[in-house]
Amino acid sequence: MTQGAVGVDAVPTRRRRRKRVRPARLATQAILYAFVLAFAAIFVAPIAWGFFNSLRELHQGVSGPVIPRPAHWDNYRYAWSGLFSFSHYLWNTVVLTFIATVPAVLTSAFAGYAFARMRARGRNTLFILMLGTTFIPFSIVFIPLFWVVVNLGMYSTRWPWLIWGVSGSAFLIFLFRQFYASFPVELDDAAAIDGCGHLRTFLHIYLPNSAGPLAVAFVLLGTGWWGEYIYAALLLPDRLLPLGVKVATGYNDPTAQIVLIPATLAGALLFTLPAVLAFLVLQKQLTRGIVTTGLKG
Amino acid sequence: MGTAETPLAATAARPRRRASFRRRETFAFYGFLSPWLLGFIALTSVPLVLAFAMSLSNLTTVNLHTNLHYVGGQNYSRAYHDHEMWYSLQRTGILMVTIVPLWIVTQLGLAMILNAGIKFLGLWRTLFYIAVVVPVVAKAFIWKAVFAQDGGLVNRVLGALGGNSNADWLLDHPTATLVMLLVWGGAGIGMLIFIAGLRGIPEELYEVARIDGANAIRRFVSITLPLLTPVIMFQLVWGLVLAANVFVEPVLISPGLQQGLGSTVPTQNVTVNLYALQRIFGDGDFGYGAAIAWIFVLLLLIVTALVFLSGRFWVFYSREQYGK
Numbered sequence: 001m002t003q004g005a006v007g008v009d010a011v012p013t014r015r016r017r018r019k020r021v022r023p024a025r026l027a028t029q030a031i032l033y034a035f036v037l038a039f040a041a042i043f044v045a046p047i048a049w050g051f052f053n054s055l056r057e058l059h060q061g062v063s064g065p066v067i068p069r070p071a072h073w074d075n076y077r078y079a080w081s082g083l084f085s086f087s088h089y090l091w092n093t094v095v096l097t098f099i100a101t102v103p104a105v106l107t108s109a110f111a112g113y114a115f116a117r118m119r120a121r122g123r124n125t126l127f128i129l130m131l132g133t134t135f136i137p138f139s140i141v142f143i144p145l146f147w148v149v150v151n152l153g154m155y156s157t158r159w160p161w162l163i164w165g166v167s168g169s170a171f172l173i174f175l176f177r178q179f180y181a182s183f184p185v186e187l188d189d190a191a192a193i194d195g196c197g198h199l200r201t202f203l204h205i206y207l208p209n210s211a212g213p214l215a216v217a218f219v220l221l222g223t224g225w226w227g228e229y230i231y232a233a234l235l236l237p238d239r240l241l242p243l244g245v246k247v248a249t250g251y252n253d254p255t256a257q258i259v260l261i262p263a264t265l266a267g268a269l270l271f272t273l274p275a276v277l278a279f280l281v282l283q284k285q286l287t288r289g290i291v292t293t294g295l296k297g
Numbered sequence: 298m299g300t301a302e303t304p305l306a307a308t309a310a311r312p313r314r315r316a317s318f319r320r321r322e323t324f325a326f327y328g329f330l331s332p333w334l335l336g337f338i339a340l341t342s343v344p345l346v347l348a349f350a351m352s353l354s355n356l357t358t359v360n361l362h363t364n365l366h367y368v369g370g371q372n373y374s375r376a377y378h379d380h381e382m383w384y385s386l387q388r389t390g391i392l393m394v395t396i397v398p399l400w401i402v403t404q405l406g407l408a409m410i411l412n413a414g415i416k417f418l419g420l421w422r423t424l425f426y427i428a429v430v431v432p433v434v435a436k437a438f439i440w441k442a443v444f445a446q447d448g449g450l451v452n453r454v455l456g457a458l459g460g461n462s463n464a465d466w467l468l469d470h471p472t473a474t475l476v477m478l479l480v481w482g483g484a485g486i487g488m489l490i491f492i493a494g495l496r497g498i499p500e501e502l503y504e505v506a507r508i509d510g511a512n513a514i515r516r517f518v519s520i521t522l523p524l525l526t527p528v529i530m531f532q533l534v535w536g537l538v539l540a541a542n543v544f545v546e547p548v549l550i551s552p553g554l555q556q557g558l559g560s561t562v563p564t565q566n567v568t569v570n571l572y573a574l575q576r577i578f579g580d581g582d583f584g585y586g587a588a589i590a591w592i593f594v595l596l597l598l599i600v601t602a603l604v605f606l607s608g609r610f611w612v613f614y615s616r617e618q619y620g621k
Contacts, residue, residue: 050439063448119322133337134538136345139590144347167337261442279430283419
């Protein structure tokens with residue numbers, strides 16, 4: 001209302017003002033872009049540095065010219081098949097990521113819907129308990145869990161990953177709850193008139209309209225599990241290891257027992273690539289999802 | 298008679314129907330929640346209790362050995378007299394008080410830069426965020442290459458600027474290296490959350506302040522900061538928990554990764570989490586490790602509770618949010 005009222009004469013004054021302040025504005029713009037470039041350099045330089053060093057001679061450290069010449073692209077072939085079969089461990093990584101991520105996203109979406117749209121005794125208590133789990137440190141849960149896993153015969157198997165997956169993630173449940181709580185209630189009413197119960201309302205109306213939070217959930221959880229290190233290092237035998245562990249320990253010179261730095265970096269970057277690609281493909285939904293679902297409470 | 302009965306029957310039936318509806322709703326609620334609820338019981342509640350039971354026992358292998366028995370508070374009193382345990386707690390504390398402010402300042406700074414109407418917003422946002430999706434193992438090896446003594450990026454830059462270019466960062470300044478790794482690798486998500494927070498501040502407030510002649514610093518201090526305090530609180534608590542849980546990164550940037558669970562991690566980087574895990578996977582001492590973990594959990598709980606309570610004095614909740 002106020003905008004409409006002032007709009008008519010606000011336009012010329014704003015134009016006039018902008019003309020007058022231009023030099024100062026130019027200076028602030030220059031400072032702004034200088035900051036952006038500096039930060040971008042700080043954030044990207046380490047990755048670029050890792051890439052350059054993956055191209056050095058195999059037994060070399062990180063010394064030498066910044067961009068190695070000649071570039072040893074064959075380090076990537078060596079990382080792929082030189083010491084172990086990269087593809088075997090890549091498949092392990094895919095399997096673990098899949099069984100830990102896909103069920104978790106579904107479970108979290110169901111739980112988020114329940115917390116946002118269903119009335120039941122104990123709901124608020126459970127919601128607070130659910131948020132509380134994010135405060136529980138890794139070690140206190142993992143110590144007994146390791147013991148249980150061993151005594152149930154699940155050590156050296158992928159079962160724990162599936163169980164972690166099925167039980168969902170508190171962070172994602174919160175994300176879905178925030179998103180569904182802001183869903184128009186009219187949709188529920190329309191569905192109820194059509195005779196839909198909660199299950200059908202959720203599956204036919206809520207889930208198909210959650211592209212944003214689903215993308216956020218898949219990227220955040222998927223990239224997390226993709227790079228997971230400690231569970232796999234402590235629970236799995238070599239044959240089932242994901243790349244997270246294999247890359248960290250696999251590139252030793254078989255004769256001299258030294259780490260082949262360029263090969264390790266090549267392997268690490270090959271391993272990073274799928275996660276970055278997934279992020280780039282889904283980044284618009286990811287950023288929009290975080291910005292609009294507003295993890296602000 | 299029939300007409301007299303119908304309203305009665307109707308009023309009697311309605312509450313029953315409502316009760317059955319409510320029961321069905323409760324049933325559906327717990328049905329929807331069941332996978333998470335089962336996981337919550339099996340993966341959180343039971344382990345917490347088990348960890349406490351373990352901490353009161355002399356369990357020293359993964360198998361239930363024959364002379365397993367209750368030892369009371371022995372593991373706790375051992376921890377109380379264990380200087381290394383206190384030192385690891387202190388190192389965790391140092392990480393928390395250094396990383397969290399650095400995170401918040403970096404994240405808020407990046408968010409403000411990106412919110413200032415810059416061109417190619419998407420590109421910059423991607424570049425600032427990309428480190429988050431790099432797996433921790435790759436981050437660690439990149440960090441080793443960046444901070445290497447001979448020819449590492451940091452020493453090269455320092456050398457070019459005329460400074461000391463011969464520092465062995467990973468061994469002589471392990472905590473500084475670790476803090477930089479965590480700030481670099483963890484700033485992205487918080488940045489997005491701060492952007493969301495900044496977008497939530499009504500533009501009119503800035504307009505009014507400008508008309509009143511407030512300069513940029515004044516506008517930041519009097520509008521941006523107070524209205525962001527709920528987001529800052531969120532980031533503060535979340536950051537404290539994340540920083541308290543650090544232990545994978547120190548293992549991965551330590552020199553000899555192959556030898557057990559971080560047995561070559563410089564002592565400054567042995568966080569209390571790592572110390573507890575080393576007691577278990579290095580010494581097989583489940584009871585003692587669980588006791589340390591419980592001490593750590595209680596301390597962390599106290600710290601986060603105090604931070605939450607401090608919010609009464611500095612977090613600004615607008616009236617609209619109260620209404621929600």
